[in-house]
Amino acid sequence: MGALNDEHFNVELDNGLNLNLVEEQEQVVISNISNAVNTLLAGLGEDSNREGLIKTPLRVAKALREGTRGYRQKVKDIVQGALFPEAGLDGDSGHAGGAGGLVVVRDLDLFSYCESCLLPFRVKCHVGYVPSGQRVVGLSKLSRVADVFARRLQDPQRLADEVCSSLYNGIRPAGVGVVLQCWHIEFPQVDCTCHEQINHPTVMDMQGWLKVSVCAGAGVFEKETGDVWGDFLALLKFRGVKLDKLRNGSSSSQRWCPSRSLDLLAINGHTNNWNPLSYKTSITAEPAPASMITAVATILLSLGENPSRKELVGTPRRFVQWLMNFKSSNLEMNLNGFGAEATCQIKSRKQMNKDGVRLRSDRVEFRSELNLPFWSQCEHHLLPFHGVVHIGYFRTEGIEPIGRAILQSIVHFHGWKLQVQERLTRQIVETVSSVFGGDVMAVVEANHICMISRGIEKVGSSTATIATLGRFSTDPSAKELFLQTVSDSTACGG
Amino acid sequence: MGALNDEHFNVELDNGLNLNLVEEQEQVVISNISNAVNTLLAGLGEDSNREGLIKTPLRVAKALREGTRGYRQKVKDIVQGALFPEAGLDGDSGHAGGAGGLVVVRDLDLFSYCESCLLPFRVKCHVGYVPSGQRVVGLSKLSRVADVFARRLQDPQRLADEVCSSLYNGIRPAGVGVVLQCWHIEFPQVDCTCHEQINHPTVMDMQGWLKVSVCAGAGVFEKETGDVWGDFLALLKFRGVKLDKLRNGSSSSQRWCPSRSLDLLAINGHTNNWNPLSYKTSITAEPAPASMITAVATILLSLGENPSRKELVGTPRRFVQWLMNFKSSNLEMNLNGFGAEATCQIKSRKQMNKDGVRLRSDRVEFRSELNLPFWSQCEHHLLPFHGVVHIGYFRTEGIEPIGRAILQSIVHFHGWKLQVQERLTRQIVETVSSVFGGDVMAVVEANHICMISRGIEKVGSSTATIATLGRFSTDPSAKELFLQTVSDSTACGG
Incomplete structure (x- = not known):
């Protein structure tokens, strides 16, 4: 039991009189996002006063703030006070708990937001590290630190890199390795024949999702072919985690988001809208209205992001195009x-x-x-x-x-x-x-x-x-x- | 996205000026539990000032408060504002979305605390309900309501009953069915030969855990042999949930906690302590010190429980006996x-x-x-x-x-x-x-x-x-x- 609310706790104590001010600022942010969501609903031709939608803008705003709270969290606060002295053997005879003492936490379920299209994606995170300086970190902190970076707009590779380097800097171990398995919701393909391809999809085994696996390493994990990676991957295999295609530092994970491949289609003169019924009939590709695109850019800004960051430039348009399918x-x-x-x-x-x-x-x-x-x-x-x-x-x-x-x-x-x-x-x-x-x-x-x-x-x-x-x-x-x-x-x- | 923090949010707004007062009271509770945990550490012969333990009392106190926050939550607050009007067909032709419109949410992972021994147990919760009055409830609320009752000291059957009746009263549907699969950590048996029994235990497939499945039903789910139960169980089977032994209202789940069977042994004149090494050697069964038992009773009181409630009378002693194994x-x-x-x-x-x-x-x-x-x-x-x-x-x-x-x-x-x-x-x-x-x-x-x-x-x-x-x-x-x-x-x- 325990360290659960340490940060929250400390923040409350530290802030004291500022609590009301912070709360007030948060209300403004929530209100800005709510207004933007209202614009999106209007753009979809929806009546935002109908009962099913009346609370949707506020719900979306609160959930987005919570889902991207990682922008407002500091790794230092999480790791501090969770480093425990632990004797290790670093002598000639071996390294139990020392340089050979690999610690692996597997199957941490997280979610993050795709920076290309703003949809959440699932993450299974595996962290390995080799303690040094005779100190270990509380196991749950590996999960908490990973969560800080997951709760931002991300790309799988950057997420792995950021989790890895922040743990490396925060714990100062001999090395850190991070493996992420990420699943992004699949979009129906143009000229889709999904109903033929998918014979027996079962919801749980993640059919209908695109998967990418990425890794990042620092210290003794820096060399991808190193001995310690072999141990890490062996321990993952014990739990049935098989990694066929492991990417490290490759830019290809950037293109894992299915909305990216539609960008290419648009460039090549094809429709720039997803076409759910295209195997049967064609639909008029509605352009993404500028008001909606601006609204999404406002949301990005409210979350603490920079909408001009190069990876985010096309995001509002892509998100609106996805939404327009539901008009x-x-x-x-x-x-x-x-x-x-x-x-x-x-x-x-x-x-x-x-x-x-x-x-x-x-x-x-x-x-x-x-x-x-x-x-x-x-x-x-x-x-x-x-x-x-x-x-x-x-x-x-x-x-x-x-x-x-x-x-x-x-x-x-x-x-x-x-x-x-x-x-x-x-x-x-x-x-x-x-x-x-x-x-x-x-x-x-x-x-x-x-x-x-x-x-x-x-x-x-x-x-x-x-x-x-x-x-x-x-x-x-x-x-x-x-x-x-x-x-x-x-x-x-x- | 959405309703995530509705309750939290409302509480904050409602409380306004009382925030500091509430915070102060909470500090007293945390401090009481911390002191009790210090007594437990002393009883174990531990130095609570050694580095690994120095923050343990505070950690345990905060985690226990969080883990039993269900005592301080109201179902009404959760369900309110999450009931959505939804047309149904209740005519002669059938009942789509009406009495025949079963809605099932499967595989909700929860945890709860065993009221017999105070250790957490894992819960996989499946909820089915049949909407009526032309309204449905937000799917996530089924999870939230189940969580309110899970975060208390529980017995599997009571947990199922409470989740079921509170959903039935809160949503007022045609019926509610609840199936829980619960896993309790197994204790080594007296005269244990675990190392022979367990050939290839793998951590993930829940070996080393005792399992019990229970169910509860209200409205159209009241009769256990009813048609709607058949549908519910069929939908669970799609997800691989097989229920061999389903208990309903039986008192037998009371005895699922392994500490209970040790009670019986004690009555029959056997050792009343768990004996981890008994297959090799005998250890002196140390009696549970009264100071530690009192400390645990104090914790129960601090959490908002009544230590004299009949199911809790033996709990402090059982928890201390478990702890004493780690002296x-x-x-x-x-x-x-x-x-x-x-x-x-x-x-x-x-x-x-x-x-x-x-x-x-x-x-x-x-x-x-x-x-x-x-x-x-x-x-x-x-x-x-x-x-x-x-x-x-x-x-x-x-x-x-x-x-x-x-x-x-x-x-x-x-x-x-x-x-x-x-x-x-x-x-x-x-x-x-x-x-x-x-x-x-x-x-x-x-x-x-x-x-x-x-x-x-x-x-x-x-x-x-x-x-x-x-x-x-x-x-x-x-x-x-x-x-x-x-x-x-x-x-x-x-």
């Missing part, structure tokens, strides 16, 4: 667009029904389409949630099953807007039911970025929602059949 | 005790060396003993850390290898005291080397309870330390050979 009207237009195939099917179904082709209504067959990927944006936190949708329905014999592409389009249609998962689930079954009739059930499984960032930080958590219509509501065995189908698919896909 | 002098005495076999080996080795049996010094063989379990108590936080030790050494041909039981005793000897992992690792190689001579290497892999509780809450994290002596320090291939051996063992044992 409701964009998608409304496109519902018509995706209809080419659907309309055909609807017509033929309606015709069949009219013609009484439904000869024997009990001759129905259970059908399902599983693992349809989706992306959406949480309207409470303006953060993505994404995952897969499973849809089950009953097909009357003689009628064509609903095409997977159509179901995928319906999923995208309801996903690409400011949403909540419960509503998304309901809207999907309602749409499928209203177009194709009858008995529909959907399970939506999602990772919410708002659950891994924001102080909640429930990294492993995931959310599932169920909606049922018709027979799936009244007949438990129908529901069970569908859930079993999903379960079987998950088992074989894992 | 340094206890163990010093017993080093002689465990020597029966060791002394014999040492004699024969020394004799061999004297007689020049070491015919050809280059004829040595690499030997290792892996996965020796250990328990220890972090001296910075007064919280357990435990895991496994791997020891490698070179055996001169013709000399008997070191018995596993002896290495296990050395590990226990250095484990059962107030420790830090770095020192433990060094002391193990030093002892093995001084008794048996030469080239020794140890890897200690541990879970630190202080890393999963205390606001750090890095649940998946684990710590590994290496110490090397002799050839393992100078010959990289020797070290590599050992690490590869451990790696192979981990792979086959998983």
Whole structure:
């Protein structure tokens, strides 16, 4: 137990009378960010007075301040008082606790913000250090120091470098090594055929995420081929951490953010907007409004960043472009667009029904389409949630099953807007039911970025929602059949 | 992003001028707990002025206050303002988002304190609820509400019941179901033969922990065999959560704490103290001093608990008994005790060396003993850390290898005291080397309870330390050979 609130504690004592002043300044910052978020909502054509959104600007402002509190923290304050004298053997006979006494803390779950697009990314941080000067640091401080730098706008390599050098300077050990595994939410690709590529994505095993591993070393860890790196990586391997591509100091991690590859497309004359439905239909790429871009630059400034810093120059535009995908009207237009195939099917179904082709209504067959990927944006936190949708329905014999592409389009249609998962689930079954009739059930499984960032930080958590219509509501065995189908698919896909 | 600090924020605004007064009262509480911790350290025969311990009382006090902040939190404050209107279908056609619209949040990592022995235990919390009244609750609030009750002294079943009923009353949904998987640190059994039972314990897969799963339901979840429970459990199964033994309302979870079974032993006339070395030698069971028991009762009172509450009556005594295992002098005495076999080996080795049996010094063989379990108590936080030790050494041909039981005793000897992992690792190689001579290497892999509780809450994290002596320090291939051996063992044992 313990050192938990040391810093907080000290700050409170030190500040004394200044507390109210600091609080006042913080209110101004929160208010500035809230106003900027209001501008963003307006730019998306949203009514910021509707109930789901009314507190969103304040929520986003507070969470951003908390999520980037690293700008206001000092490593010195954290490490101070957590260095403990510890005898070591530095004699001829060996180095237990001395130069050979590697200490490794593995699997520290953190999150950070991508400086290229402003979306949070997940970090699994592994720190190794070799004590010297006969002192060790409290283990939890390795986590706290890493957190200081994670809670800023970052690039994986810089994050690794900063954690490494600050620990090296703060603890003054024989050496420090840092390995980060980072996951960035993946965007649907232009000409995306995600629904074919991803056969059995399971939310937990990080499909739908781009991964990059980086490392940094100082002191005895400086040489990447050194002996001590071998020990460090061996200890990581014990915990199942396998590092295929380890990058050190390479500039390539700069381009890990998927928004960067879209920059290139823009340069090459392609669309400069993400196109969620592009494999079915084209949407008008809406330009990012200047007012929104300015609003995001204001937010960067309020967080204590310099929007002119070279890595941040394109960030407001990229973030706004990401947001513009969730402009409701964009998608409304496109519902018509995706209809080419659907309309055909609807017509033929309606015709069949009219013609009484439904000869024997009990001759129905259970059908399902599983693992349809989706992306959406949480309207409470303006953060993505994404995952897969499973849809089950009953097909009357003689009628064509609903095409997977159509179901995928319906999923995208309801996903690409400011949403909540419960509503998304309901809207999907309602749409499928209203177009194709009858008995529909959907399970939506999602990772919410708002659950891994924001102080909640429930990294492993995931959310599932169920909606049922018709027979799936009244007949438990129908529901069970569908859930079993999903379960079987998950088992074989894992 | 968002609602993160809503409560904190509001409290700050509401309190206004009372802030200093509250701060003053808090200082008194912290000071009371610190004094009690000082009494505990004195009872353990420790010098609370030695550098490793000097800040321990304050650390423990602050962490305990933070870890039990649930006593000072109100569910109403958390849920208020996080209920969002959401249309549902409650018509004849089905219940999307209505009574059939199950919402499940899985794998929320929490920790709580065992009311039987005061040690923290890990919780994986799964919450399902069926919205009604056309409103849903922000997903993160399910986590926050669960956390309020986790951060108190708890028993798994009561925790499940309290989370369930408070969500049911706070959200007023059609029903709430709660499933908890709880892990309690395991104590070595009297007449323990752990080193034989546990073949390949890996730190991460929760060996060395006792597990219990409990559930609670309200509204449509009240009947345990109901339809909606089937859906909930199916969604948990998607994420690999398999529940073999689910308890509901049974009193059996009361007895999950291993300290409880020792109560029974005491009643039956057996030792009432845990005996870490009992399979080798007997130790004098030291009675728990009354001053220490009173100190723990004072802590309970300071946290806002009633030490006379029936479930807490025996807790101070049990906690002190656990602590007494880490009384340094206890163990010093017993080093002689465990020597029966060791002394014999040492004699024969020394004799061999004297007689020049070491015919050809280059004829040595690499030997290792892996996965020796250990328990220890972090001296910075007064919280357990435990895991496994791997020891490698070179055996001169013709000399008997070191018995596993002896290495296990050395590990226990250095484990059962107030420790830090770095020192433990060094002391193990030093002892093995001084008794048996030469080239020794140890890897200690541990879970630190202080890393999963205390606001750090890095649940998946684990710590590994290496110490090397002799050839393992100078010959990289020797070290590599050992690490590869451990790696192979981990792979086959998983």
